[in-house]
Each structure stands twice: as C-alpha cells, then as structure tokens.
Amino acid sequence: MDKRLFFFCAGVSSLLIWPWLPAREWWLALALLSVVGWRSRPALACFLAGLAWALCFTHWQLGWLQQPGLVGHNQLVVGRVAELQQRQDGSNRLIVSLKSLDGQELSPRPQVLLSWYGDAPPPARGEGFSAITRLYPPHSLANPGTFNSARWLLGQGISARGYLSATLSRQPVPVAPRERLLERFRRATEGLASAPWLLALSFGERGGLSATDWEMLRALGISHLFAISGLHIGLVAGLGVLAGRLLGGRRGGWLAGALLAFGYAWLAGFAVPTQRALVMLLLWLGLAAWGRFWTGRRILLLAMALLLLGMPWLVLNQGFWLSVLAVAALLLLAGGGGWRLLRLQLGLTLLLLPPVMLLFGGVSWLSLLANLVLIPLFSLLLIPLLLLACVLLVLWPALVGPPLALLDLIFSRLMALLHALASGWSPWLALSATSQGLVLLVLLLGLCRLLPGADRLLPAAGYLLLLALWPGPSWEVRVLDVGQGLSVLVTQGQRALLYDTGNRFPSGFNMADAVVLPLLTRLGLERLDYLVISHEDSDHSANRDYLAERLAPAHRWGAWQGSQHCRAGQQARWGALTLRVLWPRQPGGHRNNDSCVLHISDGRRSLLLTGDIEAGAERALLSSGQALAADLLISPHHGSRSSSTVAFIRAVDPALVVHTAGFANRWGFPSAEVSARFRRAGVTQLVTGEEGMIHLVAGPDGWRRQGRGRPGPWYHRLNAWLNEAKPLE
Structure with a gap:
C-alpha cells in the first residue's frame, strides 16, 4: 500500500516540473494506461493515475481563462x-x-x-x-x-x-459565527499593543503584522509559530485528548481531541496550512480510536494522497512541502532517550536546512536556540491561554479581560526582546548561490561518509568545488524584470553598476526588496561602484534613496540631489570598461528627455542605456556628432512609439534590443510601430515582460544569452499557453 500511495503522490507532484501544459486529451490516455497496468505494474499505474488526475484538474480549473x-x-x-x-x-x-x-x-x-x-x-x-x-x-x-x-x-x-x-x-x-467572534475579539483586544500578534495566533489574521515584524520572524526562524498549522493543531488536539480521557476514557479523549482541533481550524478559517494539519491529525486519531496501528510513514503518505486528491495544486505550495518534510524528519528522528527535545530540534534544523536555504536564500543561526525556548513557551502557556480567552469570550465575556491582559503583557515584552535580538545580532545570513552550493556540497559529503565506498566521490566533489570558484566572464549585463519600469545591472566580477531601480508602490511593495536586493545577494554583491538614476520618473528612481542607504554606492550619477549629475562629455574608467555620458547637455532630471544616456564599452562589446528619451533627444544626440554605435541597446522609453526613430536605430545599429516593458501593460509597450522599425532593421528583440530577466554575457563573438525565454515549468508561461490554446466557443 505504501508503494502505491507514494507513486500516486509522485504522479501528482510531477506537476511541479512539467515543461509545458499537455493538451487536455492526454488525461484519458493516461487513465486508460493506468487501468490496463493495474494488475501487472500497480506502482506505475498509480503514478499514471496521479499524472492523469493532475492534468485533468489543471485543465478543469484553467479552462475558463480561454474565454475570448x-x-x-x-x-x-x-x-x-x-x-x-x-x-x-x-x-x-x-x-x-x-x-x-x-x-x-x-x-x-x-x-x-x-x-x-x-x-x-x-x-x-x-x-x-x-x-x-x-x-x-x-x-x-x-x-x-x-x-x-x-x-x-x-x-x-x-x-x-x-x-x-x-x-x-x-x-x-x-454575518457568519466566526466573523462575529472575530469582531468581538477585535473589540476586546482594541488598544492592546500585542493585538496583531494575538489575532495572528488565534484567528490566523496576519494582516496587522508589519514588514519589520516579518523580517524579525524570518531572521529568527520562527515564522512557523504564527502560521496556524501542525504545531498548533497538534497541541490543541493533545489538550483535548488529555481532557477527554480524564472525563470520558480513551475513546472520549480521541473524540475531544478531534473536536478541539476542528474548532481551532475553524477559528483559523480553515486556511490551507490548517487543512493539511487537520487531515493528518484526524486520520491519526481515527486510526487510534479504531484500534489499528499504522506506521507514521503510511499515515503521512495517505494524508498526502488525500490532500492531493482534493487539491493537486498543493504541490505548488511551498508550505505543503515544508510540512511534509518536517513530519518526515520527525518520523526519522523519533525515539531515543533523554534530551529528546534538543535532539529533535537539532535534527529538524539540520534536515530542513537545505530546503529552507534554497527557498528563502539564507539561514538563521539563532533558529535552533529561538525554537528551543519559544516552542515550549507557546505550547505550554501562550496558546492554551489564548484558547481560554476565546472560550471566555463566548461563554463569559466579562471574564476575558485578565487572560488578555496577561497575554498582552507577555507578548509585548517578548516581541520587544525578539525585535532587539533580530536587529542587534543580525541572525539572518543571506547566502549567495555559490555559498548555497558549497553548503549543500558539505552536507552531501557528510552524508556520503556514512556510505560504503564514499571516498570515490571525493574527486567529483573537488571538481564541483573548483567549478563553483572558477572566475566568471569579463562583464555581464542583466536587464531585470521589474514590471513596467527599468533596472539594469552591469557587473565585472564582484564589481557592479546599477542603472535605475524600478518602482515603489503605496502598498509598500517595491522592486528593490522584491528584485534588486535578492539578485545582488544571490550574486554575492554587497555594495555598488555606481548607482545611476536616469531621471525622476518613479518607475526609474523610486528606490534610489533606499538602495543608496543599503548598498553605499561609491559613485552616484544622474538624478540625485547634491550628487554628480549626468552631463554630456562626462567619462570614467571603470575596471576594464569605459563609461561615457552622451546626454543631457545640461542636468535636468524631471522630464523624459532629461534622461541620462550612458554608453558602456570594453572596446569590442558595447551597451547603450537610454532611459526614457524621446524623438527630440534622439535628434539632438544625432546632431551632436557623438558615436552612438552599440551592439546592445535598451530601447528608449520602454519601446514607446514616441521614441526609437528610424534615424536613431540606424545610428546605433544594434544587433540586439531589449524592451523593458511590463507584462500586459496598459500602454501597450513595446509599440507595434517600434517593433516593426527594429524588425525592418534586422535587430533581434526581447521583452522583459515576456522573457523575464535577460542575462547577457560579453564574448569575443558578440553577446551570449544565458538561458532562453521565461525559465522553469509551465506555470511561468501561462500567457503563452493561453495565446496558443484554442479559445472556448
């Protein structure tokens, strides 16, 4: 049974790596093959059944998007x-x-x-x-x-x-009962400093937590404490089982545990993590009440199969896999004698290190200690006290004040301490891609040492280490995918120039935190040599002050107060590259035609960055007599029809042009007229909104592109699938 469950889950999980979305007709053939092979090859049949179900479900859920x-x-x-x-x-x-x-x-x-x-x-x-x-x-x-x-x-x-x-x-x-109770809880906690934390831990309402709060939780590795899932549901069920046994015997304990767990999941609004934990817990409690013994592995596989049968897209949810891996790690580490909590937490930390590092780009060196202290505190005091407050709010509202006051006192001091730890000790270690690879290599070598004949793998490990440390190409250009905006990163080894920063929105979402800083961290870059801001438009300049504070650039060019403005004729030597400012004649910064036009060259390969200049600035550049030729061009004004005149394209004569236009942007960039002009000139065109980040490496024979199209599986290219799919009649 375990083998069949495993292969069914594997078939559904293949959804993660499909390079494209197969046609809907495939599911029937897969289902028939599954039925035919059931007796002779049951494991393969289960895999095909899972594959067919994932395909059928995906088309069933996405079919409505094909409306004309x-x-x-x-x-x-x-x-x-x-x-x-x-x-x-x-x-x-x-x-x-x-x-x-x-x-x-x-x-x-x-x-x-x-x-x-x-x-x-x-x-x-x-x-x-x-x-x-x-x-x-x-x-x-x-x-x-x-x-x-x-x-x-x-x-x-x-x-x-x-x-x-x-x-x-x-x-x-x-108004639903849960919403009424939630509103009563909001009124009861109004004015309390810890109200956002209490709402997150009781009802799963985490909208009140600030960005600083989330940074602290990540830095200390304790985000899971405020996502109501396995830890919380299991604790509440345990309390119910204990109380039920005292009042009604063994079966009463199982029933009380199930009811209390279901009630807490209801409070949390049956969020996806809560559903996962509840299914697994109810399955375990049902087997215990039935008097059947199943291994933890079988319970985990059956819970996974049931969840994926109801919702195959769960395999796309990172939290689902972290939950599965955490339970699997607990099963692997179960047993033992003294120091069980320390051994479990240490084992979980090490076993979950690779997925956490790969998913979040770093590790917290305080995570082990923080969880050793906080998990017992939450389990034995805070969650029971919070549930007591919720019960009192329903049955005896007049008595809810003291437990809420005590919770507020504990939480306000605890969170102040945790914020101080996170800000003062900086426990979050952001790791570059190379560092992550080295950590995985060390862990793999440690695992291999436990296997016979592992010494034979040492040469391969040495080769991988040499490959990781091998110096990269002379210089590279990354045109970032920042939606409707512009940001270009130019690097020479560990030296970097950033041209424009992308946008920042009233909601707080910004391209610095979402795109620029994660990429720099991945590349192992901690500062900038140059930060160039083309002009004042927010889709180019909105993050300049924030990035200047975080990255301490040695030189600031362009639209800065009190800094070196861009001016035609300005020139600098930067490593093996020459930087030349071609425009504007006089510093401005407020209009599109004031954009800083920057030419970067190593003598063979060259790049022209144009900001948002329009036809007027292009004509002035042409009349200035400056050399504009560049084999790589970032199109002016995102490919607007107000720019990229025929004469300008002829003067630059690029082999490749990149349009920095957002996906389905309301302006229709790049303009059909502009695309036609470049096409008639024989220029290869790429659009960031369609391709994602465009990574180009300078080589002796021209610009070599790293990767092709939007990377990864089918869900990265849904728009292309919709354009190719036959519309619904």
Whole structure:
C-alpha cells in the first residue's frame, strides 16, 4: 500500500516540473494506461493515475481563462467573497469565488484574487457582489531570487488576479459565527499593543503584522509559530485528548481531541496550512480510536494522497512541502532517550536546512536556540491561554479581560526582546548561490561518509568545488524584470553598476526588496561602484534613496540631489570598461528627455542605456556628432512609439534590443510601430515582460544569452499557453 500511495503522490507532484501544459486529451490516455497496468505494474499505474488526475484538474480549473478577450479587457463579474485580507497599510485583498463572467455561468467556480482600491469599505467575507474588473492569469516577475507569485497563486487555488475600485451591486448575507467572534475579539483586544500578534495566533489574521515584524520572524526562524498549522493543531488536539480521557476514557479523549482541533481550524478559517494539519491529525486519531496501528510513514503518505486528491495544486505550495518534510524528519528522528527535545530540534534544523536555504536564500543561526525556548513557551502557556480567552469570550465575556491582559503583557515584552535580538545580532545570513552550493556540497559529503565506498566521490566533489570558484566572464549585463519600469545591472566580477531601480508602490511593495536586493545577494554583491538614476520618473528612481542607504554606492550619477549629475562629455574608467555620458547637455532630471544616456564599452562589446528619451533627444544626440554605435541597446522609453526613430536605430545599429516593458501593460509597450522599425532593421528583440530577466554575457563573438525565454515549468508561461490554446466557443 505504501508503494502505491507514494507513486500516486509522485504522479501528482510531477506537476511541479512539467515543461509545458499537455493538451487536455492526454488525461484519458493516461487513465486508460493506468487501468490496463493495474494488475501487472500497480506502482506505475498509480503514478499514471496521479499524472492523469493532475492534468485533468489543471485543465478543469484553467479552462475558463480561454474565454475570448478575457485578458486585458474589462469584464462584468458576479461572485462571492471567500476571504477578506486586511493589510497593515490599509489596503485590502479579496479572494473571490466567481459565479459568472460577462453573464456566462462558470463551472467550476474559479477563485480569483482582487485588490481593492475603493474609498468605500470592501465587501465582507461571504458577501455577494457584481462589479467591473480586469483579470489576468497568474504571472510573476522572473528574476533569480524573486518571489514566484504565479506559483504561489496556483498553490492557493487561485487561477487569476485583478483589481476593483467599486461594486455595481451587493448581496449582503448574515454575518457568519466566526466573523462575529472575530469582531468581538477585535473589540476586546482594541488598544492592546500585542493585538496583531494575538489575532495572528488565534484567528490566523496576519494582516496587522508589519514588514519589520516579518523580517524579525524570518531572521529568527520562527515564522512557523504564527502560521496556524501542525504545531498548533497538534497541541490543541493533545489538550483535548488529555481532557477527554480524564472525563470520558480513551475513546472520549480521541473524540475531544478531534473536536478541539476542528474548532481551532475553524477559528483559523480553515486556511490551507490548517487543512493539511487537520487531515493528518484526524486520520491519526481515527486510526487510534479504531484500534489499528499504522506506521507514521503510511499515515503521512495517505494524508498526502488525500490532500492531493482534493487539491493537486498543493504541490505548488511551498508550505505543503515544508510540512511534509518536517513530519518526515520527525518520523526519522523519533525515539531515543533523554534530551529528546534538543535532539529533535537539532535534527529538524539540520534536515530542513537545505530546503529552507534554497527557498528563502539564507539561514538563521539563532533558529535552533529561538525554537528551543519559544516552542515550549507557546505550547505550554501562550496558546492554551489564548484558547481560554476565546472560550471566555463566548461563554463569559466579562471574564476575558485578565487572560488578555496577561497575554498582552507577555507578548509585548517578548516581541520587544525578539525585535532587539533580530536587529542587534543580525541572525539572518543571506547566502549567495555559490555559498548555497558549497553548503549543500558539505552536507552531501557528510552524508556520503556514512556510505560504503564514499571516498570515490571525493574527486567529483573537488571538481564541483573548483567549478563553483572558477572566475566568471569579463562583464555581464542583466536587464531585470521589474514590471513596467527599468533596472539594469552591469557587473565585472564582484564589481557592479546599477542603472535605475524600478518602482515603489503605496502598498509598500517595491522592486528593490522584491528584485534588486535578492539578485545582488544571490550574486554575492554587497555594495555598488555606481548607482545611476536616469531621471525622476518613479518607475526609474523610486528606490534610489533606499538602495543608496543599503548598498553605499561609491559613485552616484544622474538624478540625485547634491550628487554628480549626468552631463554630456562626462567619462570614467571603470575596471576594464569605459563609461561615457552622451546626454543631457545640461542636468535636468524631471522630464523624459532629461534622461541620462550612458554608453558602456570594453572596446569590442558595447551597451547603450537610454532611459526614457524621446524623438527630440534622439535628434539632438544625432546632431551632436557623438558615436552612438552599440551592439546592445535598451530601447528608449520602454519601446514607446514616441521614441526609437528610424534615424536613431540606424545610428546605433544594434544587433540586439531589449524592451523593458511590463507584462500586459496598459500602454501597450513595446509599440507595434517600434517593433516593426527594429524588425525592418534586422535587430533581434526581447521583452522583459515576456522573457523575464535577460542575462547577457560579453564574448569575443558578440553577446551570449544565458538561458532562453521565461525559465522553469509551465506555470511561468501561462500567457503563452493561453495565446496558443484554442479559445472556448
């Protein structure tokens, strides 16, 4: 049975690495092969069944996106709010179950994520509404180290996203019991300094936690304490089993544990991590009450199979795999004598080090100690006290004050201490890709030493180490995928120049934290030689002060107050490269045509960075008599038709042009006219919104591109799949 469960889960999990989304007709052939091979090859049959189910489910959930004219156009939607996420910056996000689109009923009802920008309060959870919105398929910025939002959305069961500013109509519904209790809890904790933490730990409402709070949790490796999942559900069930046995014997204990765990999951809104933990726990409690003994491995595999049968896209959810790996590690480490907690926590830390490092780009050296102290504190004091407060809020509201006051006292002092630790000791170690590879190599060698004949692997390990430390090419250009904006990183070994920074938004989301800094960390770069800001537009300059503070650039050029402005004729030698400023004649910075035009060359290969200059500045550049030729061009103004004149293209004569245009941007960049001009000139064109980050290496024979197209599996290229797929009739 274990083998069949394992191969079914493996078949579903193959969804992670499909290079493309196979046609929907394939599922029937796979299902038939599974049935035919059931008797002779059951493991293979289970794998094919899992593969067929994942394929069938994916097409079933994504088929509605093939509606003609869906992407980039306004639609009339009718739906119901499944979840309302209130964020600390005052913004709101709605997870909506769509009933119809432009009057056409949808089945199954897809879930979409809508950002609310209206001044009026958004629809409440459970409320129905109709509105005009614009929807897009899941799409993520594609840069090394950037959060994969497309994978995250699908892993949550969300197949599109969009935005709302108002509704046409609403259909209020009676307030659900959980929402009433949540509102009472909000009122009871109003004014308490620790209210956001109490809401996160009791109801799973984490919107009140600030970016600084999340940085602290990550730095100390304790984020899992505020994501209601296995630890919390297991603890509550344990308390229920203990209380039930005291009152009603063995079977009463199992029942009480199950009911209490279900109640806590209900409080948390049956979030995805909570569902995973609840399924596994109920399965274990059911077997215990039935008097059957199954190994932990079988329970884990059956729970995985049940979860993936209900929601195959869970394999795209990082939290799902971290939960599975944590449970597997616990099973591996179970048993032993004294110092069990220390041994378990140390073993978990080491076994989960590789996935945590690869997923989050670093490790916390304080994680082990912090968890050794905080897990018992949360398990034995804070969570039981918080549950007591929730029960009192329902049964005896007048008595809820003392436990909440005690919780506020503990949490306020505890969080102040944790913030001080995180800021003063800097426990988070961000690791470059090379450092991560070396850590994995050391762990692999340690594991291999336990195997017979492991000494034979030492030459291979030495080769990998030499490969990791081998010097890179002379210079490289990375045109970052920052949506509708511009940011270009030029590197020579460990020296770097950044041209523009991408945008920053009122919600707090910004391209510095989302794209630029993770990439620099991955490359092992801690500072900049040059930070050049082309002009004042926010999609170019919004993160300049923040990045200047974080990266301490040696030179600041362009649109800076009190710094060296760009001026035509300015020149500098930077390592093996020559930097020449071609424009503007006089420092300005506020208009597109004031953009700093920078030419970078090693004498053979050259790059021209143009900011947002338009036809007027292009004509002035041509009349200046300066040498504009460059074999790599970043197109002016993202490929707007106001730029890239025929004469300018002829003077630059690039072999390759990159348009820094966001996916499905509202301006239609790059313009069809501009694309046609470059095409007639025989220039190869790339668009960051379609390709992701474009990494180019200077070579003796021209620019060599690293990678091709948007990297990774099928969910990175959903837009291309929709364009190729046959629209629904």
